[in-house]
Amino acid sequence: MNTDELIKKLKLEKHPFEGGYFRRTYTHNQMFSRNGVTRALASSIYYLLTADDPIGCFHRNKSDIVHCYQRGGTIEYTLLYPNGLAERILLGNQLDEGQRLQFVAPAGVWKGARLISGAYTLISEVVVPEFNYRDNEIASRAQIEPYFSVCDWDIEILIGQGAEIPNQ
Template identity: 40%
Template sequence: MNTTKPSAEEVAKALNLSGHLEGGFFRRTYQANDYAKLSTDKGERFILTSIFYMLTSQSPIGHFHLNKSDIVHYYHMGDPIRYTLIYPDGKLEQVIMGSDVTKGELLQLTVKGGIWKSSELLAGEHGYGLISEAVSPGFDYADMTLGTYELLKEKFPQHWELIERLIKQ
């Protein structure tokens, strides 16, 4: 039995991941091609899309962004990932996705559309954390807003110290 843990590079190569705009690495694994598309205010969307998403010690932050769609995140392997969520009313919540459910780590996390989120890899023995995301209506870059200093500082000044290090520069 092989107990050697794969490296971040080996996992990225095996899953054919590439760099993501918000940080980390990804690959779309599914889009609902066999179903009618949904009509949205920004055009037609697949009813569901799914991706692999991985943060690594070299790219440890998924920078703050806002999606219009609901997203269900599924933890797979590696080190835990902390999600920082800011709700439209300014409420801030942090949760950890990971495999240790006895310590409150989540295997699954749903983030409704309209909630700002960022993710960051926590220190561990692997140097990466791997999740999947299911997005409905399906993901389209036109439905995502990447957080900027100006926008988030104006919207959530009470959380600025935390937000500042989780924004793409």
Template identity: 40%
Template sequence: MRDWQRELGLEPHGEGGFFRRIYTGAHEVATARGPRPAATAIHYLLDEARPSGLLHRNRSDILHFLIDGGPLEYVTVDPAGALTRTVLGPDAERFLLVPGGWWKASRLTGGARHGLVAEVVTPGFDYADHEFAPRTVLEEFPHLAADLRPFVRT
């Protein structure tokens, strides 16, 4: 197995896993929260040391492309409270769009030792547009509490 963390210079990510920004678009677009690059991209890795990410949402759309490993399970929740599970893997989907405003989390599944994805964010990522799920999300969506609890900070 390749050492993607070392090879790509990935650092620990606050939501879990490892990452490095690999692209920031030169053009800016206006948003309600100020100008943003038209697009940004990162490499994001989950491995046995950091096998899952915390539930979070962004204001921008995020495209996820599986590069290596997997399967990875993505759990998404739309603003109305509908939960969807999507598996990215060699024998499953290799691409996922998570619309802005949706909660999402990911984890290794099916015995996977690692999963490397590229994420493209449009308009580009800015920490001001990012939110970790508070514990109250379990009360907001009580019908999903058992599904979401593993991805919410205690």
């Protein structure tokens, strides 16, 4: 199946802020309240990076996000931690080359992604508690620059435009 067929088959839409394509596929029916905010326990999406749209720009969320490889090539994730450390993770199916089938991006950690092999890579993301745009922040250059010195790989390409996400 080629990229266009996959986008159509899964009914994916362009991501409005991060890059790539996505579609929410699940929202847990059980709700909970914390600090006056009511949310579902979890949600999940398909997320796709393609050769034509290979970058998921740096952003962070207030919830943990589990990333699960589905099919295609390899995505390189960069995680930037509040303590100043950085980590590079390869999500793909070449386990003998150190790639992973899943990983967790903890709440509050900057996360950026780029397709490094193949015409596309499809993953699923499970967000606990449920994803909400109010809990999501796109990084500005100023927020990422302090990490340049700790990364021996190019992270500048993962800086978006610092777009404001409207309250949803």
